[in-house]
Amino acid sequence: MAKLPTQFLVCSFFLLLALHSFSVRSQEVEDESEFDYGANSTKGPARWGEIHAEWGACSNGTMQSPIDMSNERVNIVSHLGRLKKSYKPSNATLRNRGHDMMLRWEDEAGAIEINGTEYVLHQCHWHSPSEHTINGRRYDLELHMVHESEDGKVAVIGIMYKTGRPDSFLSSLMDHLEAITDITDGERAVGVIDPRHIKFGSRKYYRYIGSLTVPPCTENVVWSIVRKVRTVTREQMSLLRVAVHDDSDTNARPLQSINNRPIQLYRPDDKEEN
Numbered sequence: 001m002a003k004l005p006t007q008f009l010v011c012s013f014f015l016l017l018a019l020h021s022f023s024v025r026s027q028e029v030e031d032e033s034e035f036d037y038g039a040n041s042t043k044g045p046a047r048w049g050e051i052h053a054e055w056g057a058c059s060n061g062t063m064q065s066p067i068d069m070s071n072e073r074v075n076i077v078s079h080l081g082r083l084k085k086s087y088k089p090s091n092a093t094l095r096n097r098g099h100d101m102m103l104r105w106e107d108e109a110g111a112i113e114i115n116g117t118e119y120v121l122h123q124c125h126w127h128s129p130s131e132h133t134i135n136g137r138r139y140d141l142e143l144h145m146v147h148e149s150e151d152g153k154v155a156v157i158g159i160m161y162k163t164g165r166p167d168s169f170l171s172s173l174m175d176h177l178e179a180i181t182d183i184t185d186g187e188r189a190v191g192v193i194d195p196r197h198i199k200f201g202s203r204k205y206y207r208y209i210g211s212l213t214v215p216p217c218t219e220n221v222v223w224s225i226v227r228k229v230r231t232v233t234r235e236q237m238s239l240l241r242v243a244v245h246d247d248s249d250t251n252a253r254p255l256q257s258i259n260n261r262p263i264q265l266y267r268p269d270d271k272e273e274n
């Protein structure tokens with residue numbers, strides 16, 4: 001070592017320093033969310049379609065979500081039938097994705113069946129305020145349960161919430177949410193979570209064909225939005241909002257054009273439930 005020229009050591013030192021700062025820099029870029037919700041942001045919803053070629057549907061799509069479900073557009077039907085859910089408890093991980101909080105089931109958590117196709121439950125996450133609106137009214141929170149069929153088709157169940165009594169499912173996750181609320185890409189194993197504890201409160205639901213509401217905005221997503229608006233506390237809502245590393249602290253995509261798409265509202269014939 002003593003015989004190595006000083007120059008060589010100095011060069012090596014600066015080379016290592018350069019490599020180190022390069023890796024730190026590229027890591028920062030990775031950590032940054034590739035899109036955000038700022039209305040005037042270069043990464044905001046109006047520009048999502050320009051960020052990557054694969055995200056083109058965000059600006060060129062004709063069946064985008066979310067939409068407003070107004071009474072005059074909705075057809076009340078009974079033939080859709082009840083949502084056929086067969087969920088089961090499974091190990092789950094909570095993840096702060098920077099733009100939202102996501103609960104991902106690691107093992108089989110069951111499925112829903114729509115028109116003879118089975119869609120397996122993968123994850124759920126929250127948007128605040130709600131993305132869909134009912135007769136122009138936006139609610140405080142919207143839960144999305146994301147399912148996928150064997151051949152890659154997506155079905156999402158949406159549940160909306162307004163401020164009020166606590167939601168029991170969120171109550172059971174509060175400690176875990178608090179633990180990673182400030183940590184982008186923070187992950188936390190939360191043990192066995194039973195998706196049946198996500199309360200629907202009604203059999204009525206809206207059905208339409210739309211898209212993912214985040215890039216790549218993939219279309220032909222089968223949407224089922226539960227008609228009953230449930231409640232969460234202000235504390236539960238703000239805990240989910242803080243996770244969004246955005247000036248606005250919101251993560252709801254603006255409403256998209258309906259483009260004459262039909263919207264159905266399933267109502268059971270027997271009228272035994274609201």
Ligand SMILES: [Zn+2]
Pocket residue numbers: 125127144213
């Ligand atoms: Zn979503």
